[in-house]
Structure formats: structure tokens, C-alpha cells
């Protein structure tokens with residue numbers, strides 16, 4: 001029997017679901033390997049039975065959501081969190097862990113707390129998560145890679161090097177050469193430098209690498225005389241998850 | 249001419265198809281595999297060498313040979329489940345196919361050991377490559393002098409090859425001691441780190457010490473061995489590094505100017521003692 | 530040994546003629562003073578005065594992503610090692626990059642030989658191009674003795690103002706200059722002009738760092754524990770740019786790319802870097818170059834010390850790419866100068 005898979009969404013823009021729905025040809029091939037029993041974006045059926053793989057989008061923001069995700073976890077063999085809302089907290093949670101926040105903390109020091117945060121939790125702060133697909137939105141090929149690993153029953157670790165690596169392999173002109181700042185050097189790769197390929201800065205949507213040189217990054221921003229407010233503004237665009245849900 | 253793809257028959261990346269003959273669960277996280285080639289060929293490795301084990305669709309991982317080349321027709325691999333390839337291996341059963349590249353690297357200098365005493369120091373999973381040496385020595389027992397084996401493990405549950413260890417400890421031509429970092433109520437043996445076993449043993453001037461264990465172990469064990477006046481060229485170590493190609497190219501396994509995959513994994517302490525990157529602090 | 534010339538205003542037409550017959554890659558302007566080697570179909574797309582491209586020509590010899598093997602598990606375990614290749618003319622390679630290709634040749638023909646590289650390299654025709662002036666202040670090609678041609682090409686062009694003089698180095702080079710009747714044999718005046726260019730070049734190109742090249746291995750032998758590594762390590766973001774753009778960095782990772790059916794797929798190699806977090810990390814969690822300082826040190830030792838022991842040559846061409854690309858402004862020339870100062 002094919003593994004049963006279902007897609008669920010919590011607080012988010014559903015942009016990642018859209019990415020999956022838009023996989024097109026590739027999606028059909030992937031779906032040959034599985035039996036999709038629930039996926040709001042493309043079908044109306046609901047499924048309440050046991051699952052092999054639950055794919056969860058969005059962060060956990062309410063008490064009801066906590067109960068719902070716990071029930072999903074209880075009936076799922078494997079749980080994949082996809083999209084930055086689910087993997088690192090997204091919209092609000094993101095603020096606590098983003099490079100921007102690190103930078104802001106360094107800049108504003110103890111005043112950083114005056115910037116409000118709302119109790120938003122990524123999925124793994126509520127239930128156990130087996131696989132992560134970072135990104136806002138997710139980069140579809142990475143989603144397929146993770147799904148393949150889940151079907152093979154082997155772990156899958158997202159890269160732990162900088163977006164710059166992929167950006168250089170793609171031979172883009174570096175945004176620093178254009179006098180624009182870019183969070184590529186401290187952001188976890190895996191999106192094939194999606195944004196910088198298109199001439200946009202990396203907003204750090206995939207979260208930080210595990211061991212970022214925050215002090216060094218600050219010095220670089222200072223040296224390039226990048227007005228911090230500019231970065232902050234650009235980053236807040238990211239927080240409007242829904243708009244970003246469209247392909248950058 | 250546009251883009252072409254040509255087969256290369258002699259590529260170093262070709263794998264030899266092999267089959268799992270037997271699987272045995274040793275501990276919660278380690279399994280022992282007996283592997284054979286379809287035509288019954290032997291691998292013809294040296295004790296201490298390793299192979300790249302390949303599972304298509306998942307990847308490759310360097311794994312030490314755990315059996316002696318004196319055993320013909322098949323070889324053993326002992327695998328701890330820690331990541332992608334090792335997890336995939338742990339799902340496989342007898343009869344399943346895997347791929348093998350190698351053997352790679354320099355093994356233990358067994359010819360040089362002939363006629364000498366051996367002190368074998370194994371920490372945890374370090375016993376795996378040493379098992380190929382121990383089996384080799386036992387199969388050629390007359391060629392070697394006194395053989396002492398010291399084994400250190402985190403807990404009694406982590407002890408690998410416990411059935412074999414029982415036979416080793418009852419053999420009269422072998423001296424065997426074991427210690428655990430943390431005992432349980434049933435444990436009657438030594439408790440403490442492995443380096444603490446060394447001061448208590450007497451060693452002849454003809455002793456080679458062979459040490460394999462986790463990175464943190466080496467400094468302490470080597471310090472004790474040097475106190476016992478074992479010269480640096482007679483202290484033999486096998487080091488683990490991140491490895492990808494096994495061919496001295498990919499750069500992952502480099503220890504200063506040495507490539508662990510080609511110049512090692514077995515080294516003399518003499519080669520390593522001045523290398524900044526050999527032993528982590 | 531044959532020398533030929535071509536009028537400067539005919540160069541674009543010549544390149545176009547070449548591109549009609551085969552794939553030609555040449556330096557192309559990417560904006561913001563950046564260049565890249567890219568396929569062209571018309572000579573005017575190429576830029577013949579350029580500073581080192583973002584990625585060096587190594588991307589053709591050792592592509593960023595390269596299939597090593599294909600497998601199919603539908604019936605048993607079928608697999609085949611493969612090499613992906615493409616015939617091409619690499620036009621306009623500076624002497625520093627010729628030196629970079631020579632380094633890669635050394636590595637991949639060292640035993641065990643890398644057939645993927647060696648087979649592919651044989652399909653690439655190289656037309657070199659001399660710099661008559663410095664590309665920019667990051668270059669240290671004169672220090673590394675790579676500012677003048679030193680072989681490794683089929684044809685080598687030196688601009689002489691209104692014309693180029695070409696050194697034909699191989700049979701392939703011979704056939705290159707037959708193309709379309711653009712070239713004629715060089716005369717005494719051309720050789721005199723070449724001499725003059727070289728003489729002027731010797732006036733301009735000097736050791737860019739006050740350091741004796743022969744002293745470098747010794748300086749490095751003494752610099753394992755210097756605080757310079759910590760200093761630059763503290764600034765480094767581990768972005769990996771300096772290694773990815775380096776013509777002599779060749780570290781790689783090997784990964785499997787299963788197809789959607791999970792039954793077939795490819796094993797590929799991808800550029801990797803000693804600056805990346807997981808490069809020297811083993812399954813137990815131990816990383817053998819955890820500190821950024823040790824990674825920076827490793828990069829420099831892979832250029833100036835280890836290859837000298839192993840291959841008898843430096844693995845820095847002086848192209849300056851690493852310094853040019855570093856947003857933390859870690860500068861190779863400065864670091865070398867610092868090391869030299871500390872040594873004396």
C-alpha cells in the first residue's frame with residue numbers, strides 16, 4: 001500500500017501549499033509514490049485516520065492549534081514541518097530568531113525588548129518534528145528532496161553553509177558590489193539562492209546558519225554604511241508572509 | 249558538438265555490487281553485516297583499511313573492515329546508525345544489495361608487528377577496525393608475542409561483540425581487560441576511562457601500541473603510553489575524519505598536509521605529533 | 530614555435546567565425562565592473578579588457594555540479610560511471626587563470642587519477658590573452674610569477690595596440706589560426722613590438738607584496754600559531770566566496786540525486802569549501818576545524834604550504850579573486866605582508 005500523506009495548515013499564508021500545488025509535472029510524479037488523503041489547496045476530502053506522513057505548514061498561535069497539532073502528531077508516523085512559519089516560527093516567531101533580530105539586539109542593546117513579540121511557536125516547540133523544509137516560501141525542489149528522504153526512511157539535514165555558496169556557484173554579481181546589503185552570508189543555504197539569482201537581496205527567510213559570525217556581520221554592515229533602517233524595512237516586507245508567498 | 253555523456257569503465261567512482269549475507273544486531277545502535285561479492289571473490293584488504301559503502305539514492309559512507317583478510321569469501325562491517333547512509337543500511341536485510349568501493353587507505357603495519365608484543369587499546373566503536381587486527385593476530389597467533397587488549401566503553405550496554413569478548417577473555421594466549429565510564433548494577437569490571445588501565449600493565453621493550461577510539465581519547469592514552477616509554481613510531485593510531493572520495497581529492501579528510509583517506513587512516517604517532525590538526529583540544 | 534598576428538579591429542569577426550563552428554566561451558560583462566566566462570555567438574559580446582571573472586575557468590574543467598555515475602534499481606543494481614563533456618574554445622584566458630588550470634591539472638592527474646577531469650580537459654581548447662596592465666589592486670600575479678605566459682594554452686594573444694600577436698603552441702593552435710584567413714605570420718616589427726610590451730610590463734609589474742617567494746614556505750612553517758589567523762577568523766563570515774572563486778580550490782562533496790521514482794538517479798559532485806561549517810565535521814559531532822581561524826589558516830596553507838610539499842608548487846595564482854569577493858575585506862596581499870612582517 002502506498003504511504004498515506006496529508007497536508008495541514010496553521011497560522012500562515014498558505015503560500016507554501018501553493019508552491020506544492022504548483023509543482024506541476026513533478027508533483028504528479030511524486031504523487032505516484034504516495035496516497036494524498038487531505039490537501040485543502042487541491043481537494044476537499046478530509047481524513048481522520050492514521051497517516052504515514054503529515055506535512056504541516058504554519059506556526060502554532062492558539063490553544064486550539066496546540067490541540068489540533070497534537071492530534072495530528074499522534075496519528076502520524078512522520079511529521080514534516082514546511083515553510084518558515086512552521087520551521088522557525090514565521091511571521092512573529094521569526095522576529096526572535098532572525099538575523100535581523102540579532103542585528104537589532106546588538107544595535108539597540110537592552111532596548112530591543114521594546115519591539116513587541118507575540119507568543120508564536122514553530123511546530124517543533126509543540127510536538128516532535130522529523131523533517132524540516134525551511135523558506136518563505138519553500139523552494140519546491142527542496143520539498144521534494146525532503147519528501148524523498150522521508151519515503152526512504154532516512155534523515156535529511158538542510159545545508160549549514162551560507163546562501164552565498166549557492167549564489168557564487170550561480171555566478172551572480174554580489175549585491176555588496178552593487179552597494180546593497182544582503183543577508184546571504186549568515187543565512188542557511190538550500191534555496192539555490194533563489195532571490196539573489198533574480199537580483200533581489202537575501203532576506204534571510206531560511207533562518208540563520210547554526211554558527212553565524214554575528215559580530216563579523218555587524219562590522220560588514222557598518223563598513224558598507226548600510227543604513228540599518230533600510231535593512232529593517234526590507235526585512236519587514238518579509239514578514240508580510242502572504243505577499244511573499246508569491247514567487248519572488 | 250553539444251553536451252555529451254560518455255561511460256567511463258575505469259572510473260574510481262564505479263562501485264562493486266555486493267550482497268548482504270547476514271545481519272546481526274549488536275547493540276541498540278550497531279549492526280554487524282557479513283558482505284559478499286556475487287562470485288564469492290575476496291576483498292583482499294589489510295586489517296585497518298576501510299571501504300566506501302554505497303546505497304544508491306542515499307549516498308556513500310566510509311566504514312572500517314571489521315574482519316580479517318584471513319577469512320576468505322566475505323567480510324564484516326559493523327555500522328552505527330547515525331545519519332543518512334547508516335540509517336539506510338540499518339533497514340537492509342540479508343539478501344539485499346549494496347555497493348562497495350575500495351578497500352582504501354593504509355592499514356596496520358602487521359608485517360612489522362611480527363615477532364613483537366602488541367598492546368591494543370580500543371575505545372567504543374574503535375573496536376571495529378581493531379577487530380580486523382585482533383582476528384588477524386589470532387589467526388596467525390604464533391607470529392606475535394604477548395597480546396594485551398584494553399577496551400573502554402561508555403556503559404556495559406555499549407559493548408560490541410560481547411560474545412567474542414567472552415572468548416577473548418578466557419583465552420590463555422591473550423590478556424584482556426575492559427572498563428566502562430558508567431557502570432550499571434550488574435557490572436563487575438573496571439569503572440573509569442580507558443587511559444586509567446595503562447599504568448597498571450607491564451610492557452616489554454618490543455611492544456607496539458595500537459590505539460583506536462573517539463577523538464577525545466587519543467591525548468590521554470598517548471600520554472600514558474609515552475610514560476610507559478613506548479617510542480612514537482611504535483604507537484599506531486587510526487583516525488576518523490569526514491570523508492567523501494577516499495581518493496585524496498575532495499579535501500574533507502585532510503589533517504594538515506596529510507590525507508586521512510590515502511596517507512591513513514592508520515598513522516604512527518611520530519607522523520602526527522607535530523600536526524596541529526591531528527588531535528582536537 | 531610559430532607567431533602570427535591579427536589586426537585588432539578584426540578580432541571580433543575572428544571570434545564570430547570561431548563561434549560559427551564550435552562553442553566559444555569568452556569573458557562577458559555582467560555589470561558593476563564584473564565579468565563572467567559565458568558562451569557567445571558573436572565576437573562583440575566578448576570583452577577583451579576585463580578583470581578576473583567572478584568564477585574562474587575552472588567551472589568548465591570541474592563544473593559546479595557534475596554527474597559521476599548513473600544508477601537504475603528497477604532490475605537489480607544497474608549503474609554506470611559517466612563523464613559529462615562538451616567541446617569548446619575558451620577564449621581570452623589571462624595568465625593567472627592559465628596557472629590555475631595548470632594547478633588543477635596537477636591535482637587531477639596525480640594518482641589515483643581523476644578521469645572525469647582528465648577526459649573533459651582534453652575537449653577544451655584554450656586561447657590565452659595577455660594583460661598589458663594590472664587588472665586592479667588585488668592582483669599579486671607578479672609575486673607568484675604568473676604575469677607572463679608560461680604554457681598551458683593552444684594559442685596565446687598579446688595586444689600590441691592596433692594588432693594582436695599570437696603564439697601558436699599546439700597543433701590545435703595551428704588550426705585555430707587557419708580559421709578564415711584572419712592571421713598572417715609575424716614579422717620582425719611584430720616581435721620588436723612584443724618585446725616593447727614586455728619591457729614596459731616589467732616596469733609596471735613588480736612583486737606586489739614585499740616578500741621573497743622562496744621564503745614563503747618557511748614563513749608558513751612558522752606561522753601555524755600566529756594570532757593573524759584569529760584576527761581574520763574573527764572577521765570572516767564563512768560565506769565560502771573566497772574558495773568558490775579561487776581557480777585552484779577543488780574540494781568537493783558527493784551526493785546522490787534520486788529521480789522522482791526513487792529507483793533511478795545520479796551520484797553527483799558539487800563544489801565544497803573548507804570554510805563551510807560541516808566540511809570537517811564527523812558523525813560524532815566533532816568538527817576538526819570548528820574555529821573560523823583554523824579554517825582561514827587551512828585555506829592559506831592549501832595555497833602556500835601543503836601543495837609546495839606535495840606537488841612542488843604554489844597553489845595561488847595571484848588572481849586576487851578571494852580578496853575582491855570578500856565582503857569582510859580579508860585581503861590576501863595584506864595577510865601575506867602581515868605574515869612576512871611577523872616572521873622577520
Ligand SMILES: Cc1cc2nc3c(=O)[nH]c(=O)nc-3n(C[C@H](O)[C@H](O)[C@H](O)COP(=O)(O)OP(=O)(O)OC[C@H]3O[C@@H](n4cnc5c(N)ncnc54)[C@H](O)[C@@H]3O)c2cc1C
Nearest residue numbers: 157309310311312326327328330331332333334376489812
Ligand atoms: C576511516 C573511517 C572508518 C569508519 N568506520 C566506521 C565503522 O566501521 N562503523 C561505523 O558505524 N562508522 C564508521 N565510520 C564513521 C562513518 O563513516 C560515519 O558515521 C558515516 O559516514 C555517517 O554517514 P551517514 O550518511 O549515515 O551520516 P550523515 O547523514 O552524513 O550524517 C552524519 C552525522 O551528522 C549529523 N548531522 C548532519 N547534518 C546535521 C544537521 N543539520 N543537524 C544535526 N546533525 C546533523 C547527523 O546527526 C549524523 O550524526 C568511519 C569513518 C571513517 C572516516
Ligand code: SF4
Nearest residue numbers: 164167174175182184
Ligand atoms: S549577493 Fe548575497 S548571497 Fe550572493 S554572494 Fe553576495 S552576499 Fe552572498
Ligand code: SF4
Nearest residue numbers: 191195202203204205
Ligand atoms: S535567497 Fe534568502 S530570502 Fe531568498 S529564498 Fe533564499 S534564504 Fe530566503
Ligand code: SF4
Nearest residue numbers: 765766768769771855
Ligand atoms: S570570502 Fe571573506 S568572509 Fe567569506 S569565507 Fe572567505 S574570508 Fe570569510
Ligand code: SF4
Nearest residue numbers: 775845846848849851
Ligand atoms: S588564493 Fe586568492 S589570489 Fe590566490 S589563486 Fe586563489 S583566489 Fe586567486
Ligand code: SF4
Nearest residue numbers: 625660664668670848
Ligand atoms: S592577476 Fe595579473 S594576470 Fe591575472 S588578470 Fe590581473 S593582471 Fe592579469
Ligand code: FES
Nearest residue numbers: 493494497498509
Ligand atoms: S576522503 Fe576525499 S580527500 Fe580524503
